[in-house]
Amino acid sequence: MSDLVRFDGVSLGYGRSPVLTGVTFAVPEGDFLGVVGPNGSGKTTIIRAMLGTLLPLAGTVTKTAGLRFGYVPQRDQVDSLFPLSVNDVVIMGRYDRIPLGRRPGPDDRRAARQALEQVGVPHLADRNLSRLSGGQKQRVLIARALVGDPNVLVLDEPTNGMDLVSTTQILGLVRDLHDQRGLTVVMVSHALNEVANYVHRIGLVFEQKLRLGTVSEIINEEVLSQVYGLPVEVHTFDGHRVVVARRPAGPPSHV
Amino acid sequence: MFETIALFREALYGALIIGVGCAVLGVYVVLRRIVFVGAALAQLSSAGIALAIWLGGLGLFGTNHAYTIGMSLVVTLGGALFFGVGGGRRFLHHEAGIGVTYAVAAALGILLIAKAASGEAHDIFLQGNILGITRHETIELLAVIGPVLLLHFALAKEFTFVSFDPETAQTLGYRVTRWNLLLYLTIGVVIAFAMQSAGVLLVFNFLVLPAVTGLLLARSMHGAFGYSIASAVLASVVGFSLSIPLDLPTGPTIIAMSGLVALVAWWVRRTRGE
Numbered sequence: 250m251s252d253l254v255r256f257d258g259v260s261l262g263y264g265r266s267p268v269l270t271g272v273t274f275a276v277p278e279g280d281f282l283g284v285v286g287p288n289g290s291g292k293t294t295i296i297r298a299m300l301g302t303l304l305p306l307a308g309t310v311t312k313t314a315g316l317r318f319g320y321v322p323q324r325d326q327v328d329s330l331f332p333l334s335v336n337d338v339v340i341m342g343r344y345d346r347i348p349l350g351r352r353p354g355p356d357d358r359r360a361a362r363q364a365l366e367q368v369g370v371p372h373l374a375d376r377n378l379s380r381l382s383g384g385q386k387q388r389v390l391i392a393r394a395l396v397g398d399p400n401v402l403v404l405d406e407p408t409n410g411m412d413l414v415s416t417t418q419i420l421g422l423v424r425d426l427h428d429q430r431g432l433t434v435v436m437v438s439h440a441l442n443e444v445a446n447y448v449h450r451i452g453l454v455f456e457q458k459l460r461l462g463t464v465s466e467i468i469n470e471e472v473l474s475q476v477y478g479l480p481v482e483v484h485t486f487d488g489h490r491v492v493v494a495r496r497p498a499g500p501p502s503h504v
Numbered sequence: 505m506f507e508t509i510a511l512f513r514e515a516l517y518g519a520l521i522i523g524v525g526c527a528v529l530g531v532y533v534v535l536r537r538i539v540f541v542g543a544a545l546a547q548l549s550s551a552g553i554a555l556a557i558w559l560g561g562l563g564l565f566g567t568n569h570a571y572t573i574g575m576s577l578v579v580t581l582g583g584a585l586f587f588g589v590g591g592g593r594r595f596l597h598h599e600a601g602i603g604v605t606y607a608v609a610a611a612l613g614i615l616l617i618a619k620a621a622s623g624e625a626h627d628i629f630l631q632g633n634i635l636g637i638t639r640h641e642t643i644e645l646l647a648v649i650g651p652v653l654l655l656h657f658a659l660a661k662e663f664t665f666v667s668f669d670p671e672t673a674q675t676l677g678y679r680v681t682r683w684n685l686l687l688y689l690t691i692g693v694v695i696a697f698a699m700q701s702a703g704v705l706l707v708f709n710f711l712v713l714p715a716v717t718g719l720l721l722a723r724s725m726h727g728a729f730g731y732s733i734a735s736a737v738l739a740s741v742v743g744f745s746l747s748i749p750l751d752l753p754t755g756p757t758i759i760a761m762s763g764l765v766a767l768v769a770w771w772v773r774r775t776r777g778e
Contacts, residue, residue, distance in 0.1 A: 345676040
């Protein structure tokens with residue numbers, strides 16, 4: 250499998266201060282990579298560099314020519330004040346193909362309908378985005394990412410703030426897209442339990458570095474206890490990994 | 505009454521042009537939560553006018569309309585440029601920067617006018633003199649605001665996308681900073697020209713209240729622009745028509761009407777149960 254994206258000795262940050270240094274990894278075609286780590290560790294920074302919206306302070310990010318990303322931002326980043334229908338939002342994923350000053354045409358509307366069908370919500374096409382539940386909104390944002398026919402689907406915290414059912418459905422949908430369409434997926438999440446059971450490889454962001462490995466190399470008690478500074482246990486239940494953080498030993502809390 | 509209104513018809517045309525122009529741009533201003541950028545740019549524009557008058561009084565600058573509008577344009581576009589590229593954000597919260605600009609520009613405008621040899625009253629900047637609009641100024645407003653509206657009509661898709669989700673727009677190759685800059689510059693141009701006749705309060709009103717009405721009533725972006733324009737036209741016509749027979753200041757009457765229309769829109773939205 251050829252590498253679609255390659256990071257070589259990359260330092261990333263905002264202003265002059267680096268958030269991450271010496272980042273070296275590749276995303277081969279057909280990969281399902283989860284990027285995990287504590288809050289504020291720089292997970293989103295990595296995908297910004299991958300998408301080209303953040304330039305590296307040092308090193309190089311190389312992408313295959315003609316590579317198209319389908320980006321699914323964090324749900325709360327999408328403003329619900331805008332009076333936009335689901336269809337309007339999905340078609341935005343094709344705006345880079347529509348010439349400046351032109352309106353979307355029948356082909357764009359057809360592609361939007363197909364993308365909504367792929368994520369299972371064609372009936373929401375005319376609904377206002379702000380009236381949707383978190384899970385529905387996330388499906389719409391995935392449809393917008395798919396409508397541009399991407400090579401790589403990049404998701405930033407796709408299940409943040411969702412209940413158990415919506416989380417399972419969204420992650421199942423992403424895995425189906427990977428399995429059935431052969432789509433390369435890069436997913437950022439702080440939820441270890443979710444990532445551990447869906448992805449092929451994990452990139453753990455910790456102390457300004459990215460540590461890459463298989464799920465069992467990263468999701469184990471030794472590594473996670475070190476990263477999170479807490480005793481962490483990893484259990485397996487019916488083929489699923491369950492990560493549990495224990496409260497550190499100390500005086501009993503009165504709260 | 506109709507004869508008196510006919511006498512001031514240029515003022516009505518002027519108010520309508522300014523109202524429609526600001527109503528369209530105001531939709532972005534409200535949606536992007538940059539309402540006070542509009543206020544700060546209007547104050548910068550008034551400071552530019554005051555600077556031109558003060559320099560003119562000292563004999564260092566021309567004193568006719570072209571000089572005041574030129575200075576107002578330079579100062580307002582400077583502000584638009586600053587806000588458009590997110591100036592000062594590294595050191596200061598964006599809203600704080602807007603507040604500082606607003607306060608300093610307002611004070612500077614008043615101080616310069618107080619010391620200007622021509623001694624114009626400073627409240628003209630707050631209330632404007634909408635009734636004093638001439639045919640020439642109406643044509644000038646149309647010549648400036650018309651192309652801005654055409655540009656916004658042509659690029660509505662792009663302006664909406666970069667306003668709604670700039671990060672995704674950037675991943676699709678949109679140069680978001682440049683689009684923001686273009687949006688701010690068009691707002692700056694309209695404000696600089698509108699300020700000459702409408703004053704800070706009326707311009708600020710037209711940038712905010714019609715858009716709020718539009719967004720309360722609309723279920724689509726097209727609807728938001730349509731309702732916003734309609735409410736600006738309604739408030740201008742009714743406010744203007746009432747102000748003359750009732751001997752009320754025209755600008756504040758139009759603003760009161762805009763407020764009333766927004767209140768009705770809020771009630772309609774509430775009764776829809778949304």
